[in-house]
Amino acid sequence: MDVMGDKATLFETGRFVQPSHGEATPAQTSAAASTALYPAVRAAGSSAARRDETGEAGETVEGVEAGEAVEEARRRRAAESGDVEAMSVLGALLLRRGDLDGAEPHLRAATAAGDRAAANNLGVLLHQRGYPDEAAGWWRVAAVAGSAAAAHALGRHHRERGDEPAAEYWLCQSAEQGHALGAYALADLLEHRGDPAAARWMRAAAERGHREAAYRLARALDRSRTRSVDGGDRDGADGGETGRRGALGLGGPVSPEAEQWYRQAAARGHRRAALQLGAILERRGDLKEAGRWYLTSAKDGEARAACALGFLLRDAGDTENAAVWWLRAAQDGDGNAANALGALYAERGQTQTAERWYRAAMDAGDDNGAYNLGLLCAEQGRTPQAEQWYRRAAYAGHREAANALAVLLLQVGDAAGAEPWFSKAAEAGSVDAAFNLGILFAGRGEEPVALRWYERAAAAGHTEAALQVGIARLRDGDEQEAERHLRCAAGGGSAEAAYRLAAVLDARRPPQPAHELGEITHEKTECEAWYERAAGQGHRRAQVRVGMLAAARGDVVEAARWYRAAAEAGSRNGAFNLGLLLAREGSEPEAAVWWTRAADAGHGRAALRLALVYARRGELAEGKRWADRAVALGPGEVAERAARLRDALREELSA
Numbered sequence: 001m002d003v004m005g006d007k008a009t010l011f012e013t014g015r016f017v018q019p020s021h022g023e024a025t026p027a028q029t030s031a032a033a034s035t036a037l038y039p040a041v042r043a044a045g046s047s048a049a050r051r052d053e054t055g056e057a058g059e060t061v062e063g064v065e066a067g068e069a070v071e072e073a074r075r076r077r078a079a080e081s082g083d084v085e086a087m088s089v090l091g092a093l094l095l096r097r098g099d100l101d102g103a104e105p106h107l108r109a110a111t112a113a114g115d116r117a118a119a120n121n122l123g124v125l126l127h128q129r130g131y132p133d134e135a136a137g138w139w140r141v142a143a144v145a146g147s148a149a150a151a152h153a154l155g156r157h158h159r160e161r162g163d164e165p166a167a168e169y170w171l172c173q174s175a176e177q178g179h180a181l182g183a184y185a186l187a188d189l190l191e192h193r194g195d196p197a198a199a200r201w202m203r204a205a206a207e208r209g210h211r212e213a214a215y216r217l218a219r220a221l222d223r224s225r226t227r228s229v230d231g232g233d234r235d236g237a238d239g240g241e242t243g244r245r246g247a248l249g250l251g252g253p254v255s256p257e258a259e260q261w262y263r264q265a266a267a268r269g270h271r272r273a274a275l276q277l278g279a280i281l282e283r284r285g286d287l288k289e290a291g292r293w294y295l296t297s298a299k300d301g302e303a304r305a306a307c308a309l310g311f312l313l314r315d316a317g318d319t320e321n322a323a324v325w326w327l328r329a330a331q332d333g334d335g336n337a338a339n340a341l342g343a344l345y346a347e348r349g350q351t352q353t354a355e356r357w358y359r360a361a362m363d364a365g366d367d368n369g370a371y372n373l374g375l376l377c378a379e380q381g382r383t384p385q386a387e388q389w390y391r392r393a394a395y396a397g398h399r400e401a402a403n404a405l406a407v408l409l410l411q412v413g414d415a416a417g418a419e420p421w422f423s424k425a426a427e428a429g430s431v432d433a434a435f436n437l438g439i440l441f442a443g444r445g446e447e448p449v450a451l452r453w454y455e456r457a458a459a460a461g462h463t464e465a466a467l468q469v470g471i472a473r474l475r476d477g478d479e480q481e482a483e484r485h486l487r488c489a490a491g492g493g494s495a496e497a498a499y500r501l502a503a504v505l506d507a508r509r510p511p512q513p514a515h516e517l518g519e520i521t522h523e524k525t526e527c528e529a530w531y532e533r534a535a536g537q538g539h540r541r542a543q544v545r546v547g548m549l550a551a552a553r554g555d556v557v558e559a560a561r562w563y564r565a566a567a568e569a570g571s572r573n574g575a576f577n578l579g580l581l582l583a584r585e586g587s588e589p590e591a592a593v594w595w596t597r598a599a600d601a602g603h604g605r606a607a608l609r610l611a612l613v614y615a616r617r618g619e620l621a622e623g624k625r626w627a628d629r630a631v632a633l634g635p636g637e638v639a640e641r642a643a644r645l646r647d648a649l650r651e652e653l654s655a
Contacts, residue, residue: 335366
C-alpha cells in the first residue's frame, strides 16, 4: 500500500502523488499491504531516502543512515513548530521504519490539518494495527481528495470484503489517475469477472512499469497466439514452467510483443518472466543470453530456472556445474531437476545415488521418477521391480511408462496383459505405443487393425510405422501412397525405406538389356541416390544394387567396393557379384574364394561357377561336388545346367 508524503492537502486537489511502480500479485489481496513505503518517502522529496533505494555511487550505508537522521531531526523540529508537511513526512518516515507509535500522532495531526497523504498513510498504519474499517475511513477521505494511492487501497479493501461494485469504483478512480497498482488491481478484478476491459487496464499497468502486469500481459498474448495457431490453449499461467526439459509452457515461437513484455518484466526483477525469456531465447538458439536470464531467475530463487540452467550447462558439456544447479533446484522441490540428477548418476554407474534422486522426484510429485526407476531396474535385470515402478507411473497417467509396461509384459509372454496398456498409452498420445499395437495386431494376422495403428503412428512422425504403411500400400497396389510413406520413412533415416523407395523408382525406369556385370553407361538417377543412402547405412541389398549400377556405368572400382561391403556383411549376392567382377578382371582364384562364400550361404549360381572352375582345372571330383550342390540349390535354370555338367563330369570320372 502506498505511503504518501507530498505537499498536497485535502483542499489542493489539483496536485497528485506520482504513481508508484511497485509490484502486487493476485495473491496479495490484503488492502493493507505496506510494500510501497519507499515510494512514499521519495514522494516526500527525501534525498536520503532516494539514496537508500537507488544506491548512488559514493554513498556508504553509514552515510545514508546519517543523512536520514539529519533529515528526521529537521522534520521533527519543523513538525513541532506546526509545519503540516513536516508532520506528514515525519510520520511517513517513522511508518516506513515500523515505528507505529511514533508515526501515529504526527499522521493524525497532519490529517486533521487536511493533508491527504497523511490520511492515506494513517489508513496504512491503522490497517497494520488491525483496524481495517477505521483505515478504510481515512482512505476514503484521502481518495475523495484525489489520492490515487488511497483509492487503490480503498478498492482493494472493498474487494477483500466481497463488495465488488465498490471495489471497481475506487480502483477505476485510482487507475484513471495513472496509478500503476490501481490499474493492475482493476485489471485483476475485471479478469476474474471475465470482463474484456481487463486487457486494457492490464496493458495500462504494464506500460506504467508494473512488472506483474507486464508478465501477465505477455502470458495472455502468448496464449492468444497459441489459440490462433492450433486452436488450443496451454497450461495455466505458470503450470508448466519447468525449463526446456520440463515443458515451460511455450509450445511455439512467441510474438515479438509478448517477448517485449517478458523482457520488461524480467528487467524489473520478475523471476518467472526471466525464466520464460530464457526459454524463448534458448529455443531461438541464443544460448548465451538465455543462460544469463536463467541465472538471474535462479539466483532469485526460481527452482525451474535453476533446472533449465542445468540442462543448458549439460548440453555445453559442463556436467559438474549442471549438477550444482540441478542440486539447488532439486533441494527446492523441483522434480525435473531430481530426475536429471538421477539420470546423471545412472550414467556414471552410481545406481544407488540415481535411485535416491528418482525417489526424490517422486516425492516432489513427478511421475517421471517412477518411470525412470522402472528403466533403471529393467537395465539391471530386476524385472519384478521394473514392473512395479512402471505400473505406478502408468496408473498415474504416464503414457511412456504404460508403453514400457506393455513391452515388459509382452517380453514375458503376457500378450493379453500388454494390449490394454499399449492401448492406454497410444490413446494418451504415445507414438511408440501406437506402433507397438500395430506390431501386436500384425502378429495376430489382423492386418487391417494393424494398419490403422501404423497409420496413426506414421502421422505422428514414426519412421518405422511409415515404412510399414508404405509396404502395406505396395502390397495393395497403391504405389502413390506407398511412395509418400516410404519417402517419409526414408527421410526419417530408415535404410529399408530408402531401399524400397529406390526400388519403386527403379521399376519406373525404361527397361535396359540384362547383363550380369552391366556395361550400359547411364547418368545417376533419383533411385540411385536412394540406393546409395540405404547402402551408406549398411543395407546389404542396397549395397549390391549400387554396385550393379556402378558396374553399369563402367566404374569397376566403385562396384567392387560396394560388392565387397555387402559380401563382408554376409550378402551372398554381394559375394557372387564380387566374384564375377574379379573373374572378369583376371583374378579367378580370388573370385573362387568369394563364390565359395556365396555357395556356402546357399547361392546356386555361385556353386555352378565353382563347378566350372574346378572342371577347367581338371579337379573333376571337386567340380562334381559343386555341381551336385548347384543342382540342390537351384533355381531351375541353374539346376538344369548343373545337372548336365554333373553328368558330363561323372562320365569323365568313370572313363
